[in-house]
Amino acid sequence: MQLEQTYAGTFPDLAVQAHPDIPAQSRVSWVNEPLAQDLGLDAEWLASAEGLKWLTGQKEAEPGEDAGSSYALAYSGFQFGHLSPVLGDGRAHLIGELPVADAHTPDILSHRVDLHLKGSGRTPFSRPGSDGKAPLSAVWREVIIGEFFAAMNVPTSRALAVIETGETVRRRSPLPEPAAIVVRVASSHIRVGTFQYAQMNMPIDQRKRLVDYALERHFPHLKTQEHALEESSSALTLLQAVAEKQADLVAQWMGLGFIHGVLNTDNVLVSGESIDFGPCAFVDEFRMNAVFSSIDRQGRYAFGNQPGITQWNLARFAESLLDLMAENPNDAVDDATAVLAAFDERFQERWVQIFAAKLGVSVENISTAHREQLKTFIGQTLTLLEKHSLDFTEFFYTLTHTPEQISLLSGEDSAEELMDWLSELMEFRGVTGTAEAVSRSLMEGANPLYIPRNMRVDAALREVEKGNSEPVERLLDALRQPMTRRDGLEDLETAPDNSRFFTSFCGT
Structure with missing residues (x-):
């Protein structure tokens, strides 16, 4: 299937031709069959020698056919609060865009996905001394987190295939x-x-074009409204759309106890998808200030800081768009400030919805007063978890299936407080008119049993380094059906006692 390059072709300043380094002994060792099917691809063919060439951009052109080129993408980034003007793909290559929707409308930008290699060798953006490669363990981490998020309906990038190169x-x-x-x-x-x-390196007409491209590719409904967007308002529309997507995404992360670990502006996609899972982790024993990344020494990207950091990242995004948003700089600042305030409102609304579902409380017809009470109760719940060092995932799964056993999750000194909390929750469900069947349905859709527990994932990755893929495949099997308890997977239900001391590394 022929890949396209609308982005690289439209914005040559943002995409530099670069050829991936694919050693001769490389082989496709794993294919994501469900994803391949969704994309209309033959998984068996992808695992073949011809599939390898196609996946890595090595396919030879047929007579009269353009073989195409691969690209390293340019971007900047505030990394731990400090601007790096030039980052870019230092170990990654954009192979092309795959049309995935209506074959009769292939020119529609929203009907495509990127195929992107990571760990594929040096590029013009590589840092001095970098080899541009990735260890097998880091590659499988990308697979694991992406598949869990997909199963939980969290917007995410996903791994289509793993290619082992024979190198070390x-x-x-x-x-x-x-x-x-x-x-x-x-x-x-x-x-x-x-x-x-783009703000630092491209003329204003190309930056306006980039705004329109992003809107057309990710928010086509905003480009096809009855009242066409004025050029000056397109940037504001994009900022609003991205802010809403990011508010929803971070709220979903929080509902699963996820910590991204390196939430720099170069790791924030305007599409609102999760990306780059190097030092990420999940909270086991609940702590609002939980940090696992070895490079986050100040706790900038701690679990509880993620909403505020995302808002900060969006402020930097707004700064890059101000001169495109309005002719009067003061008007542009006022508009951007309003969007950032709306982000916080949107996040709080989604956060309440997500944790209400985890608690089995319907918010469909909830009054304003009860919503505020619910917000307070959610905060008290998280404080309770932290006070008694309760496991985040285990607590909510127990609440879903055996609430009478909540008091058994901690020591005797906390049993009475936990049962009082449960009684208050039951009263709140009654006040909000949440039927038992509705409550159960909400919780069953929000509270997984299996998550990528940090030390379980790490143990599986250490085995895959030794050539044993069975633990990773077993973990994937659990995470693709995270709500369903199965015999033989009991060890994946809980975290080891020393899990709070886990440290994650960037890997790639």
């Missing part, structure tokens, strides 16, 4: 690790950092 790299220790490449699929790889780079 050194990352976590002096010992060599097997290297690999992940074939990543995303709606696009346009980031907040893309617009920051």
Whole structure:
């Protein structure tokens, strides 16, 4: 199937031709069959020698056919609060865009996804000394997190395939690790950092074009409204749309106890999808200030900081668009400030909805007063979890299926307080008119049993380094059906006792 390059072709300043390094001994060792099917691809063919060439952009052109080119994408980024004017794909290559919707309308930008390699060698954006490669363990981490998010309906990039290259790299220790490449699929790889780079390096007409391209690709409904957008308002419309997507996404992360770990502006997609899972982790024993990333020494991206950091990232996004939003700078600042305030409102609304579902409380017809009470109760619930060092996922799963056992999750000294909390929850369900069947349905859709528990994932990754893929495949099987308890997977239901001391690394 022929891939396209509308982004690279339209914005040459943002895409530099770069050829991936695919060693001769490379092989496709895993294909994401459900994703391949969704994309209209033959998984068996993808695993073949011809499939490998196609996935890596090595396919030879037929007579009269354009073989195409691969690209390294340019972007900037505020990394831990400090601007890096030039980042870009230093170990990744955009292979092309795959049309995935109505074959009769292939020119519609929203009907496509990016195929993107990560760990595929050096590019013009590589840092000095970088080999551009990735260890097999980091590649499988991308697979695991993406598949869990997909199962939980969290917008996310996903791995289509794993390519083992036969090489070795050194990352976590002096010992060599097997290297690999992940074939990543995303709606696009346009980031907040893309617009920051454009502001510093591109003329205003091209920046306006970039805004329109992003709207058409990710928010086509906003481009086809009855009242066509004025050019000056397109940037504001994009900012509003991205802010809403990011508010929804971070609220979903919080509902699963997820910590991204490196929430820099170069890791924020305008599509609102999750991306880059190097140092990410999940909270086991609940702590609002939980941090696991080895590079987040100040706790900037701690669990509870993610909404505020996302709003900060959006403020940087707004700064890159101000001169496109309005002729009067003061008007542009006022408009951007209103969007940032609306982000907080949107996040709070989605956060309440998500945790209400986890608690089995319907908010469909809830009054304003009861909504405020519910918001307070959610905060008290999280405080209770932290006070008694309760496991976030286990607590909500127990509430869903065996609420009478809530008091058994901690020591005797906390049993009475937990039962009082449960009584208050039951009263609140009654006040809001939440029927028992509705309550059960809400919780069953919101509270997984299996999550990518940090040390369980790490143990599986250490095995895959040794050539044993069975633990990873077993973990994937659980995470693709995270609500359903199955015999033989009991060890994946809980975290080891020392899980709070887990440390995550960037890996790639």
